Amino acid sequence: MLEDPSYNSVVRWSPEGDSFVVLEKFTKTILPKHFKHSNFASFVRQLNKYDFHKVRHNEESGEAPYGRDAWEFKHPEFRADRKDQLDNIRRKAPAPRKPPPTEDAFPASQQIVVLSESLNATNVQIQTLQEQYLELDRTNRLLVAEVLSLQKMLRAQSQASNELISHLNNMEDRRRNSRHSAQSSHSSHSGTNYHQGTLGLLPDGTDEPAPELRRAREILNGVSPDSQADRELERLSMAYHQNGSPAESAGSSVMFTHAGPQTSMNVVHDPFSDPRHLVYPVGQTQGIDPFHADHIHNIPYSRPLSNPNVMTEAPSQISPPPGKEQNGSLWRGKKPQILLVEDDKTCARIGSKFLTNMDCSVETARDGLEAVEKINTDADRFDLVFMDIIMPNLDGVSATAMIRMVTPQIPIIAMTSNIRQEDIQTYFQFGMNDVLAKPFTRDGMVRILKKHLTRMLKDPQSAGVLNDPNDPTSAGNGGGGQQTAGGPGPPTGGYANANMAASMQAAINQAAQVQVKYEQTPIPSPSTTASWHSPGTTMQQVQHQQVQQQQQHASPRLDQGGYMNAVGSGQGVGGMVLTPGGSQRGPGPGQQQQQQYAGYMQAGPGPVTRLPEMGGMGGGAGDDRPEKRQRLYGPGQGGYVG
Amino acid sequence: MLKSDEDSDDEVYFANMPDFGDHVDNAIFSQILEMDESDHERDFSEPLVINFFEQAQDTFEKMDQALASRDLNELSTLGHFLKGSSATLGFNKIRDSCQVVQQYGHKLTVDGVSEPDENVCLKKIAEALQAAKVDTAELEKQMKKFFGAE
Incomplete structure (x- = not known):
């Protein structure tokens, strides 16, 4: 295109053949049609990333040789007569921050140039920030995933300990009942608890292996600590300590590419690992446009x-400011x-x-x-x-x-x-x-x-x-x-x-x-659990009660007792230890x-x-x-x- | 709309609304009727309701297919889907049947107790589907009358 004389009004080589000139027509007509970011600064930013730099004309006259709104760009490898060097023109690695131009050095007539230069520098900075942000973003995902998996583990563990307690409790009840009451009371008891899951006190259940213990063991086995995630987290925190910011170390990006697939192992609900759903699409042109009105508007707010x-x-x-009253x-x-x-x-x-x-x-x-x-x-x-x-x-x-x-x-x-x-x-x-x-x-x-x-x-x-x-x-x-x-x-x-x-x-x-609870005391200790367990009631009753409280007395015929026994008991404990409801009011x-x-x-x-x-x-x-x-x-x- | 208007509006709509019996939750349905610009041109609620019956028809057909292929998962999904729409419109009977379909699609009873026997689940779903179809047909008739009369 540069070679073609018919485009001379748009873009052409400079007479020396070592730079090319973008003329006003390009800025006004071509750019909006062909580039996603239709403003010129964005185009310049792209060029800068490929190490093209604007040629400054510091003539005393202050007059640009190619007319107003024309920009000349230069790249050491980009010459009219050296096509073989085109391969050497590459996108730069994340750009180092440019020192802001010293404004005093230029006469007043160059102020526009200075401003656009500093704009470019800002653009580069924004880009760097964006990249840092991406890194932080990834770190954040990893941390969230880790926290979630830890929470899952904690939940399972508290559930397990709950099962243990409930088992011990059953033993206790059984012993007490066999001592103090006849067989018939067993039957009626088990009758009332029939709906509440598998914990029922069967009259002849003494010889059965304790299902709770078995379940507790299964749960614990099911959630083995995810050592990989732990290691990853450790590395992450190490990286933080060493570098201050992961974005500043070249190694960190390597680390994060490793982190990607591993995070997917952490959590069942991992929405982050799917590359199709990357929150911030990679690549400058798809990222946020710093010139978008909304961002400019929001700059004062971090x-x-x-x-x-x-x-x-x-x-x-x-x-928005008051004033536009709508009836x-x-x-x-x-x-x-x-x-x-x-x-x-x-x-x-x-x-x-x-x-x-x-x-x-x-x-x-x-x-x-x-x-x-x-x-x-x-x-x-x-x-x-x-x-x-x-x-x-x-x-x-x-x-x-x-x-x-x-x-x-x-x-x-x-x-x-x-x-x-x-x-x-x-x-x-x-x-x-x-x-x-x-x-x-x-x-x-x-x-x-x-x-x-x-x-x-x-x-x-x-x-x-x-x-x-x-x-x-x-x-x-x-x-x-x-x-x-x-x-x-x-x-x-x-x-x-x-x-x-x-x-x-x-x-x-x-x-x-419950979440807070987990963060404070990872595993509800048996004693905590027992504190709300009124003596004389069976575990099932307590859990049922607990369900009812959680549902704020959802109708008793909605029998979630069995369900909660199987799934929710761990959460329940967390919730019950603290004051239920209301505290956020x-x-x-x-x-x-x-x-x-x-x-x-x-x-x-x-x-x-x-x-x-x-x-x-x-x-x-x-x-x-x-x-x-x-x-x-x-x-x-x-x-x-x- | 000003809030203060609303209570009186409710009264009016409750009074004006025909009795759909236990098919429809009047409170919910009247809220939708309330969204119409006028009582005479129900240009919001009518297409909505008509659309629902089309959607229901469509879903029932899919349920029939899923039932034939014993696809409990699909049945549960379909049940959930139609449950959402019917509940939002206040069509309680249909909603309840859909709930049954959804639950047994998950191999659970309505009370959330596990029901491991697939045949039982399929049978319950078939019953609920049948009931839903009957209720839908009945309600559709009533609704057409309601909208047609205005």
């Missing part, structure tokens, strides 16, 4: 992921942008309609993949995400985990009918902020919006109150709005939304606490959400500082529970669970 600690600060998306709108300024991720057309349409009706702008995505793509395209566009869980291609939990790599702030709300304890715990582990029970109601959505977008509300004080005249507790929540009355409380149908939402909320609170909604998230990402200050608070809140939280519980008792509400 990008949260580059420093996890920033998460505890105020959300980076500032509320009847909930919102102060601009409409919230909501991303609704839902594979079912009916649900998506209803959800969109509800949200539009609440004066939000809604975009929908049909599956997790689409959602991740949308967020990756512009991480700051959305204010809140409603995320279905079970979807084709990429489920909501994995999608959330990937979105969290890009934006830790945005509230992500799970929309699901799976409100089992361990489901909810999973949602939170992967960075979701709340759960909206399906089928969602308009009021349920309002509640979520008010709770998580308080800063955008016209009247933040109204959060939770406006919504909920029937709910005596919500008025005192200071905007928490944790509950919804579910509209006019359907008396029929055995499907009360408010009940589900509230019971979930309790479960959610517990889920968050105190802090404002924003803080609460961040704390939950802090629990997810950081093993650091967040949870630690929370613990005493939780203890302190215990009394208050307990106080308002019974009243809630009474309201929660809906006929046959459990039928829909699962």
Whole structure:
């Protein structure tokens, strides 16, 4: 193209043949058509990466020889007469930072040149930062994966110890019963416990091998410590100590390429290992465009992921300035942008309609993949995400985990009918902020919006109150709005939304606490467990009780006892040792959400500082529970669970 | 819409709404009707409901196939899928049948207790599917009448 005279008006060799000149026409007409990033600076940046440099014309006259807006570029190997050297022109390794040009050295007429030079330098810096960020990102994934696998192990272990305890307990009971009562009491006893799983006290069960012990052993064997992940983590921390920043050492990139496949072994739910779903596509042209309006707009606010600690600060998306009052709108300024991720057309349409009706702008995505793509395209566009869980291609939990790599702030709300304890715990582990029970109601959505977008509300004080005249507790929540009355409380149908939402909320609170618990005391010791185990009751009863409390007395006919015995006991212990429910009610909604998230990402200050608070809140939280519980008792509400 | 309008709206809709019996959760369904611009042109809810019945028909056919090939996983997925839509519309009977399909597709009873016998599961699913079809047909009739009458 350089050779072709017909393009002379666009680009041509300089007379010396050692540089080429890009003329105004290229900048104005060609570039926007052929290059993804249509601005000239981006093009220059690309050239810089191939070691082409702008030729500066420092003539005293200050007049460029090729006319205004023409740029000359030079590369030592790039010459009109030396095509054989083309191979030597390569993309540079991550560019070292350029020293900023000294501005005093140039006359005023060169200021434009200086500015564009410093712009280029900034671009290089941004690129370097971007690369560092990518490295950090990868490290972060690894750490998260590691934390998750550790948590899994801990859960299994506490479950195992639980089984042991329950076995010992059974032995105790058996002995006591055989001493004090007749055979008949055994039968009736086992009758009542029949539904609650395999722990039943069979009258002739004394000769059977203890199933709990067997199970405990299986669990422990099943989750052998992942030494590879541990080693990886060790290496990682070593690298951190040695280099300060992994991005600065050439070796670190090697390390990370190793890390890739290994992380995939750590966790079952590993959404990161799939290269198709890389959160940040590799390559400059696909990465963030620093010139995109949103990024320029956001420069004063640090990008949260580059420093996890920033998460505890105020959300980076500032509320728009007040002034544009909209009549009847909930919102102060601009409409919230909501991303609704839902594979079912009916649900998506209803959800969109509800949200539009609440004066939000809604975009929908049909599956997790689409959602991740949308967020990756512009991480700051959305204010809140409603995320279905079970979807084709990429489920909501994995999608959330990937979105969290890009934006830790945005509230992500799970929309699901799976409100089992361990489901909810999973949602939170992967960075979701709340759960909206399906089928969602308009009021349920309002509640979520008010709770998580308080800063955008016209009247933040109204959060939770406006919504909920029937709910005596919500008025005192200071905007928490944790509950919804579910509209006019359907008396029929055995499907009360408010009940589900509230019971979930309790479960959610517990889920968050369970995590904290794990971080504090990895394995609930037997003595801790025994502390809430009232004497005289069997383990099954306790566990059943516990299930009921977690579900806030979901209907007793919803018999999850057996299920929980098998799966959830470990989690239950964590939750029960701490005060169930309520403890998150105190802090404002924003803080609460961040704390939950802090629990997810950081093993650091967040949870630690929370613990005493939780203890302190215990009394208050307990106080308002019974009243809630009474309201929660809906006929046959459990039928829909699962 | 202002919040204060809503309670009175609910009253109105409850009063105006025909009785779909135990097929429909009125509270949920009325919320959807509420989204219509006017009571006379139900340009949101009507296509939604019609679309649902198409979707249900489609899903039932797929369920029949999955049942024939004893594909419990697929049945569970399909059950979950239709459960979501029917629940969102407040179509409780259909939802409950779908729940049964989903649960037994996972080899679980409705109460979440393991049911290892595949034949039992398939039988339960077949029953629930049949019930869902009957309920859907019945409800479709009622809905068509409801929307047609307006």
